[in-house]
Amino acid sequence: MLNYIFERIIYSLITLLIVTFITSALIFLIPGDPVLAIVGENASPEVIKNIREKLLLDQPFIVQYISYLKRLAQFDFGKSYVTNLEIWDVIKQRFPNTLLLALSSMLFASVFGIATGFFSALYKDSYIDKISRYFILIGISTPVFVLGVLLYTLFSVKFRIIKSITGFESYVNLILPTIALGTQSAAYIARITRSTVLDIKKQEFVKLAKSKGLSRMYVNFWHIFVNSLAPIITVIGLDFGSYLNGSVITETIFGWPGIGLYIFKDGIGNRDFPVIQTMVLFCAVIFILINFVIDLLYFALDPRLREKLKSS
Amino acid sequence: MRKPGIYILVVFVLLILLSFNNGCSCSSVSEAPQAPAADIVKLAIPSDLTASDPAMSSDVTSGQVLSKVFEKLVTLDDSLKIIPELAETFEVSADCTEFKFRLKSNVKFSDGVTVLNSKIVKDSFERVANPKTISPRANLFDKVVGYDEFIAGKANTISGITQPNDYEISIKIKQPFAPFLYNLTMVSASIAFLVNNQPIGSGPFVIASKSDGAKFILKKNPHYHNVQNVFIDEVIYKIVHDQMTQISEFELGNIDILNLNTVNVNKFLTNNPDKFNIHKQPKLNIYYIAFNMGKNIFSDNLRKAMNHAINKNEIINTLMKNTMVPARGPFPPALNAFDDSIADYKYDPAKAKELLAKEKPESLKFDLYYKSSTETEDLMQMIKEDLAKVGIIVTLKKMEWAALKSEIAKGNLSCYYVNWSADFPDAHNFLIPLFHTKNVGAGGNRAFFSDAQMDQLMDKLEATSDMTEYKKLAQKIQQEIVNKAPWVFLWHEIEFAASHKYIEGYNIPKIYSTENFLGLKIKR
Numbered sequence: 001m002l003n004y005i006f007e008r009i010i011y012s013l014i015t016l017l018i019v020t021f022i023t024s025a026l027i028f029l030i031p032g033d034p035v036l037a038i039v040g041e042n043a044s045p046e047v048i049k050n051i052r053e054k055l056l057l058d059q060p061f062i063v064q065y066i067s068y069l070k071r072l073a074q075f076d077f078g079k080s081y082v083t084n085l086e087i088w089d090v091i092k093q094r095f096p097n098t099l100l101l102a103l104s105s106m107l108f109a110s111v112f113g114i115a116t117g118f119f120s121a122l123y124k125d126s127y128i129d130k131i132s133r134y135f136i137l138i139g140i141s142t143p144v145f146v147l148g149v150l151l152y153t154l155f156s157v158k159f160r161i162i163k164s165i166t167g168f169e170s171y172v173n174l175i176l177p178t179i180a181l182g183t184q185s186a187a188y189i190a191r192i193t194r195s196t197v198l199d200i201k202k203q204e205f206v207k208l209a210k211s212k213g214l215s216r217m218y219v220n221f222w223h224i225f226v227n228s229l230a231p232i233i234t235v236i237g238l239d240f241g242s243y244l245n246g247s248v249i250t251e252t253i254f255g256w257p258g259i260g261l262y263i264f265k266d267g268i269g270n271r272d273f274p275v276i277q278t279m280v281l282f283c284a285v286i287f288i289l290i291n292f293v294i295d296l297l298y299f300a301l302d303p304r305l306r307e308k309l310k311s312s
Numbered sequence: 313m314r315k316p317g318i319y320i321l322v323v324f325v326l327l328i329l330l331s332f333n334n335g336c337s338c339s340s341v342s343e344a345p346q347a348p349a350a351d352i353v354k355l356a357i358p359s360d361l362t363a364s365d366p367a368m369s370s371d372v373t374s375g376q377v378l379s380k381v382f383e384k385l386v387t388l389d390d391s392l393k394i395i396p397e398l399a400e401t402f403e404v405s406a407d408c409t410e411f412k413f414r415l416k417s418n419v420k421f422s423d424g425v426t427v428l429n430s431k432i433v434k435d436s437f438e439r440v441a442n443p444k445t446i447s448p449r450a451n452l453f454d455k456v457v458g459y460d461e462f463i464a465g466k467a468n469t470i471s472g473i474t475q476p477n478d479y480e481i482s483i484k485i486k487q488p489f490a491p492f493l494y495n496l497t498m499v500s501a502s503i504a505f506l507v508n509n510q511p512i513g514s515g516p517f518v519i520a521s522k523s524d525g526a527k528f529i530l531k532k533n534p535h536y537h538n539v540q541n542v543f544i545d546e547v548i549y550k551i552v553h554d555q556m557t558q559i560s561e562f563e564l565g566n567i568d569i570l571n572l573n574t575v576n577v578n579k580f581l582t583n584n585p586d587k588f589n590i591h592k593q594p595k596l597n598i599y600y601i602a603f604n605m606g607k608n609i610f611s612d613n614l615r616k617a618m619n620h621a622i623n624k625n626e627i628i629n630t631l632m633k634n635t636m637v638p639a640r641g642p643f644p645p646a647l648n649a650f651d652d653s654i655a656d657y658k659y660d661p662a663k664a665k666e667l668l669a670k671e672k673p674e675s676l677k678f679d680l681y682y683k684s685s686t687e688t689e690d691l692m693q694m695i696k697e698d699l700a701k702v703g704i705i706v707t708l709k710k711m712e713w714a715a716l717k718s719e720i721a722k723g724n725l726s727c728y729y730v731n732w733s734a735d736f737p738d739a740h741n742f743l744i745p746l747f748h749t750k751n752v753g754a755g756g757n758r759a760f761f762s763d764a765q766m767d768q769l770m771d772k773l774e775a776t777s778d779m780t781e782y783k784k785l786a787q788k789i790q791q792e793i794v795n796k797a798p799w800v801f802l803w804h805e806i807e808f809a810a811s812h813k814y815i816e817g818y819n820i821p822k823i824y825s826t827e828n829f830l831g832l833k834i835k836r
Binding site: 038045048 | 359360361362363368370371443446447448449450451454524525526527550551552553554557560561564566711712713714715717718719721750751753754755
């Protein structure tokens, strides 16, 4: 097990190095000049030249990349070109917000998705199943920006149930962004749960359990539900990326001060290179960590894998 | 068995229809928002503050905020005339090379201790000019005597800025430069000093809480020298990127004053007749199609023909719903040098065709670049159709703004739809950055227009101190430029804002650097 973890860490570091290279190369290649974002519309050519030199933007790619790696090796994530703020400070301030939104969406999507999928499969072809299938269809095909606007128009503007759309003064403000961000995932989870549970329902061990005279609830929970969890957890974990991606749009609609907005508006919109580099790297670290945790969970949930690892 | 599903679908569709039946800004059950309990004004801004230090400010959003926290020596009044702000009085020498300011004596900074004196003013200006500050507006002082030595590190101070005593400051410039005082009205020329790297100002408000990405708060500065005219205790800036969300928040009463994007103005007015106060202000800007003159691919006739071919009035009436006014030259009507008698290009497709008669057919086909946004899509189609009517076939190519800006600055593109907003309301700002050879590319001259004779005239304009003469010369240069047609002169924007009925004394400022909310009240 330790060997396995060690191996994963080495691979992860190599992946991160490749990520830094690709990000830096892409930034270098895409059109757009951060200096023009810094100086605004009316600046003199001398000022532009001075800033370009100070930020090493007049240097060739390799010089810029090496200077970036050097800073990174000292855990210096740099300052934003535009706001001059330490990027790490911004991450510390904003990542908890994105994490809160992502986790609450994940919780919403998981509970709602699993419940919908599970009961839909248990009562196949019933009303519950029909309703669930429509939910899945609508949930998967409704983009976040449509759902977001729909939700606040209905619940805030129309019916005044939630008094404020933006900001996060109270946890009430978390409800609409959570539903907006989590619905698509909930639908995916419901779909995968439904098909997994339908599959497991047909398995011999379920029939055996039933024939042993175990109660229906006991079989449904311990034999069907628990055994269907492994693939569902994989989907939930892998889908975590979609919460980070989706957060860009959700955060824009609901003015939620997270990192999605920071990457998109402050980073890419202004060609603020250090912001883009650091945020992409940060997201890569998060993705690697999540995959790692999912693998460990998989081991915990699937005895076959543990056996396989022991034998190898 | 199929019925429940159909019911759900029907309910879902009905919900969508119900919520969008008023074009997304529906308020059918809404009661009029109440005035807030405390004197707090809530505003929405589309992006976070890029700078809290005026020396580093270069964008409109930051400028609007910082103009409430910091003050300049001079500012602009409602008619865009230069008036004293931190200065008690000021005088300009007859040859326009020396500017003397007598400072107000009762000014305390927001720390409550520091009193305004001429040394703070001098240090403030030198901090902006100092290359170590990397201020995007370092060039505000490049005309001052001793600036070159100072930035080269040969002198510790700028010799042209002197302080005869604690309350007097004098600035000498190398040669006459009439608009110099306008430089001092810009946010970057604010008087501030740093304490623990935080800038301290003397304006009506102080930054009470820094941005957390969702909002930041300004509080009334109790030490402000004109505090009796500040009726607002707190200004809350909510950072809301999406205008539809902004509008909904405004209707809910969570935002008190809202700037409206031109595309949303009419929908907003139709949905909310008479419910709110609507404010209008012609902006000091210009939208234009620039030809890259450096590439030498557009003939005089072709450029003039394009000016005749686009039916500006129709586009403004139909698509833009009168949120713009047609441009006759670079100067907007709100500018003091605006010239009503200018000989401009009238919409005349027959004349355009006549001008194009001798053109080679291949020269009438080219790419027209523009910034991708919801505002530009339909507009560019209309322009394309107008041009096609006279035989000019453009291929529309959209680009993301940062990319487009940099490609234009590098001179890689030939023809593009762009705009320009003034930092200060003077003809200089609509001529020298836009048409002088020294500013080609990133400096603002996006048409790469270079004409020795025009450069000479513009240099002469900079050195003219007699204001009547100055205005005449500016108008002459404008006419020459219009004759040479390096652009298609399109339109000037009108800015719109809405405020709740309980807000009193709000007007859109003519230029963003003057907004300080003095006199703004909440009606009880």
